[in-house]
Amino acid sequence: MKVSRRFLLSFDWVWFLALLGLAGTGLLAIWSTTVGTSLESYLGRQVVYLCVALVAFLILLYFDYHLYSDYIILAYISGVALLTLVLVIGRTVHNNKSWINLGGRAFQPSELVKIVVIVALAKYFSESDSEDLDLRELITGGLIVLVPMILVILQGDLGTAVTFVPIYAALSVIAGLRRKHILVFLLAGALVIPAGWMMLKDYQKNRIQTVFDPSNDARHVGYQTIQSKIAVGSGRFLGKGFRQGSQGQLGFLPARHTDFVFASWAEERGFAGSVAVLGLFILVALRLLRAAREAKDKVGTLICAGVLSLYWFHVTINVGMALGLLPIAGIPLPFVTAGGSSLISSFAGMGICMNIRMRRYIN
Amino acid sequence: MNLQADSSKQLIQQRLNLFYVPIIAVGALLAVRLWQLQILSGAEYALLAEKNRIRTIQVVAPRGTITDRNGIPLVENRPSFNILLYRESVTNTDETAAFVTARLGISQEDFSAILSRSKALPVYHPIVIKEDVGIDDISVVEAHKQEHPELQVDREPRRLYRYGQVGAHVVGYVSEVSGDELAKGTFPGARVGSLVGKFGVERTYNDKLTGDDGSRVVLVDSLGREVGLLEEVDSVIGDNLQLTLDLELQTTAQSLLEGKVGAIVAMDPINGEILALASSPSFDPNNFSTRISPEAWNQLVNDPDRPLQNRAIQNAYPPGSIFKVIMAEAGLDEGLVDDNTRVFCRGSAFFYNREFHCSAKQGHGSVGIEDAIARSCNIFFYELGRRLGISRIAEHAQALGLGTKTGIDLPGERSGLMPSPEWKQRTRGVKWYVGETISVSIGQGAVTTTPIQMLRAIACIASGGRLTTPHVLLRAEGVKDESQFRTEQSALIDPEAMSTIRAGMWQSVNNWGTGRSAAIPGLDICGKTGTVQVIGAERKKELDGNLPALEDHSWFVGFASRDTPEIAVAAFIEHGGKGGITAAPLAREVFRVYFARKQSPVLITKAAPAGSGGRP
Numbered sequence: 001m002k003v004s005r006r007f008l009l010s011f012d013w014v015w016f017l018a019l020l021g022l023a024g025t026g027l028l029a030i031w032s033t034t035v036g037t038s039l040e041s042y043l044g045r046q047v048v049y050l051c052v053a054l055v056a057f058l059i060l061l062y063f064d065y066h067l068y069s070d071y072i073i074l075a076y077i078s079g080v081a082l083l084t085l086v087l088v089i090g091r092t093v094h095n096n097k098s099w100i101n102l103g104g105r106a107f108q109p110s111e112l113v114k115i116v117v118i119v120a121l122a123k124y125f126s127e128s129d130s131e132d133l134d135l136r137e138l139i140t141g142g143l144i145v146l147v148p149m150i151l152v153i154l155q156g157d158l159g160t161a162v163t164f165v166p167i168y169a170a171l172s173v174i175a176g177l178r179r180k181h182i183l184v185f186l187l188a189g190a191l192v193i194p195a196g197w198m199m200l201k202d203y204q205k206n207r208i209q210t211v212f213d214p215s216n217d218a219r220h221v222g223y224q225t226i227q228s229k230i231a232v233g234s235g236r237f238l239g240k241g242f243r244q245g246s247q248g249q250l251g252f253l254p255a256r257h258t259d260f261v262f263a264s265w266a267e268e269r270g271f272a273g274s275v276a277v278l279g280l281f282i283l284v285a286l287r288l289l290r291a292a293r294e295a296k297d298k299v300g301t302l303i304c305a306g307v308l309s310l311y312w313f314h315v316t317i318n319v320g321m322a323l324g325l326l327p328i329a330g331i332p333l334p335f336v337t338a339g340g341s342s343l344i345s346s347f348a349g350m351g352i353c354m355n356i357r358m359r360r361y362i363n
Numbered sequence: 364m365n366l367q368a369d370s371s372k373q374l375i376q377q378r379l380n381l382f383y384v385p386i387i388a389v390g391a392l393l394a395v396r397l398w399q400l401q402i403l404s405g406a407e408y409a410l411l412a413e414k415n416r417i418r419t420i421q422v423v424a425p426r427g428t429i430t431d432r433n434g435i436p437l438v439e440n441r442p443s444f445n446i447l448l449y450r451e452s453v454t455n456t457d458e459t460a461a462f463v464t465a466r467l468g469i470s471q472e473d474f475s476a477i478l479s480r481s482k483a484l485p486v487y488h489p490i491v492i493k494e495d496v497g498i499d500d501i502s503v504v505e506a507h508k509q510e511h512p513e514l515q516v517d518r519e520p521r522r523l524y525r526y527g528q529v530g531a532h533v534v535g536y537v538s539e540v541s542g543d544e545l546a547k548g549t550f551p552g553a554r555v556g557s558l559v560g561k562f563g564v565e566r567t568y569n570d571k572l573t574g575d576d577g578s579r580v581v582l583v584d585s586l587g588r589e590v591g592l593l594e595e596v597d598s599v600i601g602d603n604l605q606l607t608l609d610l611e612l613q614t615t616a617q618s619l620l621e622g623k624v625g626a627i628v629a630m631d632p633i634n635g636e637i638l639a640l641a642s643s644p645s646f647d648p649n650n651f652s653t654r655i656s657p658e659a660w661n662q663l664v665n666d667p668d669r670p671l672q673n674r675a676i677q678n679a680y681p682p683g684s685i686f687k688v689i690m691a692e693a694g695l696d697e698g699l700v701d702d703n704t705r706v707f708c709r710g711s712a713f714f715y716n717r718e719f720h721c722s723a724k725q726g727h728g729s730v731g732i733e734d735a736i737a738r739s740c741n742i743f744f745y746e747l748g749r750r751l752g753i754s755r756i757a758e759h760a761q762a763l764g765l766g767t768k769t770g771i772d773l774p775g776e777r778s779g780l781m782p783s784p785e786w787k788q789r790t791r792g793v794k795w796y797v798g799e800t801i802s803v804s805i806g807q808g809a810v811t812t813t814p815i816q817m818l819r820a821i822a823c824i825a826s827g828g829r830l831t832t833p834h835v836l837l838r839a840e841g842v843k844d845e846s847q848f849r850t851e852q853s854a855l856i857d858p859e860a861m862s863t864i865r866a867g868m869w870q871s872v873n874n875w876g877t878g879r880s881a882a883i884p885g886l887d888i889c890g891k892t893g894t895v896q897v898i899g900a901e902r903k904k905e906l907d908g909n910l911p912a913l914e915d916h917s918w919f920v921g922f923a924s925r926d927t928p929e930i931a932v933a934a935f936i937e938h939g940g941k942g943g944i945t946a947a948p949l950a951r952e953v954f955r956v957y958f959a960r961k962q963s964p965v966l967i968t969k970a971a972p973a974g975s976g977g978r979p
Contacts, residue, residue, distance in 0.1 A: 131371055174378050227585075230415065233400040233408025246416040251585035271401040275394060282390045289382050301375055308382060316389045323396045 010358045015287040018280050019335060019350055023050055023343070025277055026336035029265045033248045033256045034338075042257055042338045049340035053347035060351030064359060068352065069123040069299050076120045076144075079113040083151035086110075090155065108341035110152045110160045114310055115349045118167055120144055122302030125175035132176025141175075142168065158204060159329040163313055170309030171302055174292075224254045229324045231260075231267040232274070239270030257338045259330055262322040277336075281315050284350075291357040300356040307349040417593065418449075418583045420489075421554075424574025424598035425520035429534055429564060431610040432636075432837055436525055438534050438565075443521040444496050446504055447489040450481075452513035462511055466503045467493055484555055491556055495521060512588055522558075522565075528645035529617045530608060532673040533637075533773065533835055535563020536648035561651070562671070564604065564835060566774045571839050574601035602840040607636035615956045616641035619949045624668055625917075625936035626675035626814045629953050632822030632922055632931040635831030635848055637771070639953065640815075644670040676771055679779035679811035680935065683893030683942065684722075684739045684877075685918050686760075686806025688864060689820060691732055693759035694747045695860035702863060705729050708742035714801045719745050722894075736867025737876035739892065741805050748804025753795060756803060757783040763820040764830055765812050770849075771833040779816055782809035806893060817920050818933035824864055825889070825922040825931055828856040865889055869925050872947075881921055881947040881954070888954055890921025892942030914938035919946035923954050930957050 027046060034042045060068075068075075086100050086109055099108055121144050128137050149164040177185075197205070231247035234240070243249060245267035248256040256264045266274040285308060292304035311334055318333040320326035332342040400408065429438035446467065453459050463469050469477075469492060481490040493500060496516075504514050522537050538561050540553045550559045550569060560569035577598030582591035609629075616627040620643035629639040644666070650659055663671055672678060694700040710726035711718055721727065721741040727734070735743035748756065760766065766781030780786075782803065784795035802808035812820075815833055823830045832848040868889035871878040878890040895916035917939030922931040932950045939945035 131374055170382075173381065174375060176374070176378070227415075229400060230408050230411045232397070233404050234412035236401050236405035236409060246412055246582075250416050250583070250590065252412075252415050266397070266401065271397055271405075274397050274401070278390065278393055278397070282386060285386045285390075289379065289386070292382075293376060293379050298371075298375065301379070305379065305382070312385060312389070316385070316393075319393050320389075323393065323400060325392075325396060 006361070007358055010361070012287060012354060012357060015284065015350075015354065015357075018283045018287070019347070021280050022277070022284070022335035023053075025265060025280075026261065026333075026338065026343075028242075029261050029268075029336065030257045030338045032243050032245070032268060033261075033264050039257060045340070046338050046343070049343045052340070053344045056344055057347040057351035057354075060348055061355050061358070063355075065300065065303070065352055065355045069119055069126075069303070072116065072120045072123050075116045079109070079116045080148055080151065082109045083113060083148055083155075087151065087154055108160075108339075110148075110155070110157060111341040111345040112348065113148050113152075114160075114163060114167070115307070115345055115352070117145055117148055117164065118171075118306035118310065118349070119303055119352070121167065121171050122299050122306055125171055126297070126299035126302055128175060130176070132178050133172065133181075135181070137175075138172065138177075138181060141172065157330070158200070159317075159331045162329070163310060163331065166309040166313040167306050171306050174302055174305045224260075224328055225321075225324050227252045227254065228260050228263040228322050231263040232323060235267040235270040235274070237271045239266070239268045239273055242268060244268060258332065259318070259328075259337065260322055261337050262319050262333055265336075266322070278319070281319075285312050285315075287357075288350075288353055291353050294360050295356050296360045300360075304353045304356055307353050311346070311349065415585075416582055418581050418589075420517075420579045420581060422577035422579060422596075422598045423519050423557075424576045425600045426522065426537070426560075426565075426574060427572040427601035427603045427840075429572075429604045429606060431606055431608045431613070432638075433609065434605065435610045437530060437606070437608070437610065439523045439525065440520040441523040443494070443519055444501055445491045445494040445517045445519050446496055446500060447515045447517045448477075448492045449489045449513045449515060450478075454513075459511065459513060462507070463492065463514075466507075467500055469493055481555070488555075489515070489517070491517075494519070508588065522648070524648045526610070526614070527647045527649060530610075530613045530641070531563070531645045531648050532642040532675070533563050533606070533608060533613075533640050534648065535565035535567075535774075536561055536651035537565050538651045562648075562775075563673075563773060564606065567772045568602075568604060568836065568839070571602040571604065575599040604836060605838040605841075606835050607631075607638065607837045608640070608835060609638045611960065612639040612953065612957060613641060615639070616953060617643070617645065619934075619952055620645075620936075623936050623939065624674070625934070625939060625946075626673075626678075627932070627934045627949060627953060628675045628814055628818050629930055629932045629957070630818055630822055630831075630833055632826040632831070632928045633829060634845075635819075635822075635833045635850060636837065637833055637835045638930065638957070640673075640675050640773075640835065642672065642674040644668045646670040673773065673775065674935070674937075675814045675933075676769075676773055676776040677813070679777050679813050679816075680916055680918075680937075681808070681810060681895045682765075682806035682812045682817055683895035683916065683918055684741075684806055685817060685821075685891045685893035685920050685942075686804075686810065686812075687736060687739065687744050688824065688868070688891050688920075689760050689763055689765065690744050690747055690751070690756065690804055691736055691864050691867065692763065692824065692856060692860055693751055693756055695732070695863060696759065696857060697751065697755060699750045700732055700747060702731065702733075705731050706735070706740075706743045706746050708740050710742075712742050712745060714745055714749055715798050717798055717801075719801055732863060733867040733870055736864065736891065737870035737874060737878075739871070739877045744804045745801050748800050749797075751800075751804075753783060753797075753800045753803065756800070757781050760810075760820075762830075763823055765810075765816055765820060767816075769813075769815050769819050769833050771815055772836055772848075776815070777813055779812040780809060807896065814933045814935045817918070818931055821891070821920045821922060821933070822928075822931040824856070824861055825928040827858065827861060865925055868921065872921065877943040878919065878921065878947050880943055881919060881951040883951060883955055883958070886923055886954065886958060887925035888921055888923040888951070889925050890919055890947065890950065892947055893918030893920075894940070894942045897938065914940055917945035918942045919950045921950055921954075923958070930954065 030046050031043050034040055090100050121141055124141055124144060145164050145168040149161050152161040227247060231253045245264060247253045247267050248264040253260055253263055288304055288308040292301050295301040295304055314331055314334050317326055317329055317331045321328055332339060334346040425440040428436060430436050460474055463474055464471050477492055501516050504516050537558045540550055540557045540559045544550055553559050560566040560572060575598060577596045580594040581589045582593055584590050612629055616639040620627060620641055623643055626642045630637050646663055707729050708721055708727040710724050711720045722739055727738055727740045730740045730743050760781045766779055768776045768778045787793055787795050799808055803810050819833055830851045834848045868891050869887060870876050872882045872888045872890045877892040881888055881890050897915060898913050917936040919942050920933045922928045932953045934946040934949040936945050
């Protein structure tokens, strides 16, 4: 395969630099909140993960994306097998048995499986030749999502499991959803949500309840929400400065380098810094949307739409949680949160979408 | 491209447009929320963040020290350690309670009681759960800092009363301020848990002794651990007080009272400085310097001998025969008797159709006023009382300070009682019987005085009419301020009368009078004994005469020397028997120590604490 000059010219530098900006934001925030503490090793590891993620990004960029969509069935089967393996030999971290040991490091296969599921579902829906999906296609597509999702639920990682829902919803909408099917979905939702609520574990229910009343149970779940809001709010316009955020530095803010990394950033960089990062997130979302619109074929469009929905869902839930708008869920902030699985899978998703964008004119 | 594919593509484009909705809506919502939190409520959250990380710790200031008149420390401070509970750092009350009961030996009930007592305090206010702890408890808390950051060890200066029971009634004690006192504002600046002066000098001069508390503003992490110091205001020790007490004399007085119930007071008659003030039984104020245990407190309060009572100023007793000194002053001053007046005593006499007895059954024969004082002849003073009448007696007694508080700078002083017809009419609604005047003439009946009052009256006569305000404070922070202690020149006493009375008192001690057991050869000690009948002689015989509670009270007051008075002493022993037998020797011992040291100060001062140690 030949990399033409035209292909290289079509590389979207703005998009790529936005991604690097977000990753850089993550490194700064992790540096500020972990160096000099017992969490110090996070920074070095994050740099290594970023390198790995960039390599993965470039590799995924290099081959034609049809290669991935054509052989996705293999990746899908491997992914499901991996998730099953995790259930058997996995490690439990914070109530979740979703981690496996990879060269001495905990790795979360579910993060990568999400990308596989997007490609698999996009490939399946793209083969539909009508303007919208019939019931059989809708159900088959649902099963493609549901199998890994159930495995993730069995791992106890409800937050990650929920992220499969926007993938399925977005791709169904783009591929075409009939009105009566929408009604069926709404009805099913109305039935499943209360049943699901009853299946939730107490700590999960508690997290949801305290969003509406954070002062209730102030020492535990609500405490985290309150401390996060204090961190964000006390940053005011320009922030307290590098390593000056008392909420993050003194440990009032929980998971200050992972789930609540946005609050750490907002505390030290203020409204200005927070809005800048929010701007980068929106910029990337718009780039993904443009890639979806301008993709050469339906499978390209669907993959970009799937990555966009997953990405934006993460941003919404994570930042919404940090700002006290949504329940606390262990959902990482793409590119920013400390952790290899999330960073690598985020860059992988972007690599495929950039790939689709760059090959929009190539026949 | 065919048409169908084209229209399908268009449809997909339209559907993709839906994505703008969540992107723009969520983006806008998050931006608005950031604006709301960081700009609109930014100041408020900044304050909350500050409150999170900053903890202000009060540093209790040490109280001023207290020394005797020679600068020997009586009360100092020693470092001690308390265990504090920071309730805002408690994550699990049950775990904390379990730890505290298992490792610090605080019972579950006590811990709950401490917690409920502190409910009204703001939650950031630490509470003392165990005080004056030893190294064991400190180690336990320090070793579990990680799991129990809510528990902290805190330093607090604590009172050290160097001489324990000696002078306890003068220096007093400190203990935790009560809820009542806080509500009334008795101690300005005191907070819950503050140790304040409750008795003695600690109480009277609490404001002076209390220092200015300091504070430490520290940075804490989310576990409540100190990670930095932002600001420190040093505490300032309270004023150091120098008392008028003389430790050696005080120790002497206290040991003389060993096993007895009573009081000994020694005073400079010229200026009212108290040289020694001992009350017995005594107590150890060190027991109060921690928040005293209920058992120990109950034991002190329920002791029938009431050790917490300062008998020198808080108890009033009939003065008995020492009241004759007052009578003599009144009689001489009113011109009803003079040096030539003689009364014949045959052991008893009739007044108002009732027979009154003298102390000497066979009688004193013909007695003049000096003799009457020296030998304590009742008959002479019955006659004098009849001539004076109760109103004039009361007038003179009151002029000498009886029946009113002396104003000594110690809390809880009682005024005693100098009865008069008006008083009886007012309080009992009954007329005064003239026969009562006869009883009052020898210090029996309704008249009662505190030892300090009687001492002051005698000192007034000794000093040529100076009615002083007795006091125990010599200097505060090195500054002498006499203005608060008045000395009045009593116009009622004429010099001649005084020299007559002094002569009578001198004879009492030095010329085989009732006070002879107070005599020290070579010293001109003047004195007067008193023996107070607790119960009539016949009635006493009916009951078991050996019951100690029925024994007479024993008094002696005196001064030395006759011409240059520099020390006045009052000794009082409850149910001690005859004043000349029990009280007078105690006073002599005080005089002896005082004058012996004056002659060879170094030797005596050294010998006193060493006891009967080896000699070179």
